[in-house]
Amino acid sequence: MSTVALDKVKTIKTLNNIAERGLNVFNNENFTINNDSENPDAIVLRSFNMHAMEFGDNLKAIARAGAGTNNIPVDKCTEQGIVVFNTPGANANAVKEMVLTTLMASSRNLFAGIAWTKTLEGEGDQVPKLVEAGKKQFVGKEIKGKTLGVIGLGAIGALVANDALDLDMDVIGFDPFISVDTAWNLSRNVQRAMTIEELFANSDYITVHVPLTDDTRGMFNQETFGIMKEGVHILNFSRGELVNEDDMAVALENGKVGKYITDFPNENTLKMKNTVSIPHLGASTNESEENCAVMAARQVKDFLETGNIKNSVNFPNASLPYTGKRRVAVFHKNVPNMVGQITQAISSYHLNIADMVNRSRGEYAYTMVDIDNEVNGDIIPGLSEKIAQINGIVTSRVI
Known part of the structure; x- marks a missing residue:
C-alpha cells in the first residue's frame, strides 16, 4: 500500500514519440515532461513494451495512445x-x-491487378495490348447490394456499419455487449444478428472489431468457416490471433474463403493464397496519432489533478465534479465495509464529507471523497497514512 500527496509539479515521461498536440496538454506550470525521470507521476506511450520495466512508487498512471494494451x-x-x-x-x-478501402479494393481485385501490371515493366509499346489481354483475370464484383457482417459494434464497428449502409450494402451486426452510447449512434437499418452463427451464414463480407480474449482467440476456424458462404471475404483489423491461420490457409486454398485481408502480417500470411497482408496501417494516420495522443494526455491530466477516471482498462470509471476542495482518492479491494472504514477515518479528523463516489471493477474498487471543510496547507497531515492502515487499501492520496 502507498500514500501520496499530489500538490506538487507532476512529472510526465514518454516512452515513444508522442504527437506534439498531445504533449501540449501538459503545457502549464503544474506539469513537466522529463523522459529521463526514474520515478515519474505518469507515463504516456504508444507501442513500447513495458513488461520488463520496474515501476517507481510515485507512478500513478500509464496511458496508451491507442486501443490495445498488450504491451x-x-x-x-x-x-x-x-x-x-x-x-x-x-x-x-x-x-x-x-x-472500407480494402473492402472495395479487394472485391475488385485491385491489389493483385496492380501487382500484375508492375510485371509488365520493360514491355514497351506492348504494355497497352498486354493490359487489355490480361485484365480479364482480375474481373471483380461490386459491393452494392452485398451483405456485410460486422462483428463488434464499438467505436470502429459502428462507423463501418453506418458507412457501409451509405454504400448501398446490407449490414448485419453482432455484438452481445453493445453499449448504450454505441446503440444511439448506430443506424436503425443495421440488422441485428441474434447469434454469431447467423452473421456467418448470411454475410458476403465479414469484418471483425473485437478485442483478443480467451473467447475470441481463433474464432475464425475450420468449424466457423463451414458455416460461411462460399467465397466470403474476411477483413481483420483487430488482432491476428483471432484467426486460426492453419485453418485459414486451407479455406483459402479450397475457395471457401475468397479473400483474407489482414493488418497483421507474418510469415504464414505472406504465403497464403488470396491474402492481402497490410503492414499494420489501420490507425496509421497523422490525424489518428494526434487524436490518440491528445485523448491519452487529457485523461492522465484529469486523473492527476482531480482523481477522475475515464477509459481505464483496470480501474473502474469514476467521476465527480471537481470544486477545488480537498479530495481523498482511494484504490482498494472490493470487499465489504471498505467505504465505511474510509469515511470513518476521514470523520476522525473532524472533516465533513461533501460528496463521494464508489465504483467497483471485479476484485477492486475506487472511492473518491470530497471534503467540505476549508483545509489549509498542502495536505491533511496523517490522513492518507491512516487510510493506508486499513486492510485492503492499495493506494491512497489526498488531492
Whole structure:
C-alpha cells in the first residue's frame, strides 16, 4: 500500500514519440515532461513494451495512445494501484476508412491487378495490348447490394456499419455487449444478428472489431468457416490471433474463403493464397496519432489533478465534479465495509464529507471523497497514512 500527496509539479515521461498536440496538454506550470525521470507521476506511450520495466512508487498512471494494451503489464499495474488508460475511438475513423478501402479494393481485385501490371515493366509499346489481354483475370464484383457482417459494434464497428449502409450494402451486426452510447449512434437499418452463427451464414463480407480474449482467440476456424458462404471475404483489423491461420490457409486454398485481408502480417500470411497482408496501417494516420495522443494526455491530466477516471482498462470509471476542495482518492479491494472504514477515518479528523463516489471493477474498487471543510496547507497531515492502515487499501492520496 502507498500514500501520496499530489500538490506538487507532476512529472510526465514518454516512452515513444508522442504527437506534439498531445504533449501540449501538459503545457502549464503544474506539469513537466522529463523522459529521463526514474520515478515519474505518469507515463504516456504508444507501442513500447513495458513488461520488463520496474515501476517507481510515485507512478500513478500509464496511458496508451491507442486501443490495445498488450504491451503493458496490466495485472502488475493493478496490484500496484497504477491506473492504465487507453484511447478507444480516437483512431476509429482511420481504421474505418482502411476497412472500407480494402473492402472495395479487394472485391475488385485491385491489389493483385496492380501487382500484375508492375510485371509488365520493360514491355514497351506492348504494355497497352498486354493490359487489355490480361485484365480479364482480375474481373471483380461490386459491393452494392452485398451483405456485410460486422462483428463488434464499438467505436470502429459502428462507423463501418453506418458507412457501409451509405454504400448501398446490407449490414448485419453482432455484438452481445453493445453499449448504450454505441446503440444511439448506430443506424436503425443495421440488422441485428441474434447469434454469431447467423452473421456467418448470411454475410458476403465479414469484418471483425473485437478485442483478443480467451473467447475470441481463433474464432475464425475450420468449424466457423463451414458455416460461411462460399467465397466470403474476411477483413481483420483487430488482432491476428483471432484467426486460426492453419485453418485459414486451407479455406483459402479450397475457395471457401475468397479473400483474407489482414493488418497483421507474418510469415504464414505472406504465403497464403488470396491474402492481402497490410503492414499494420489501420490507425496509421497523422490525424489518428494526434487524436490518440491528445485523448491519452487529457485523461492522465484529469486523473492527476482531480482523481477522475475515464477509459481505464483496470480501474473502474469514476467521476465527480471537481470544486477545488480537498479530495481523498482511494484504490482498494472490493470487499465489504471498505467505504465505511474510509469515511470513518476521514470523520476522525473532524472533516465533513461533501460528496463521494464508489465504483467497483471485479476484485477492486475506487472511492473518491470530497471534503467540505476549508483545509489549509498542502495536505491533511496523517490522513492518507491512516487510510493506508486499513486492510485492503492499495493506494491512497489526498488531492
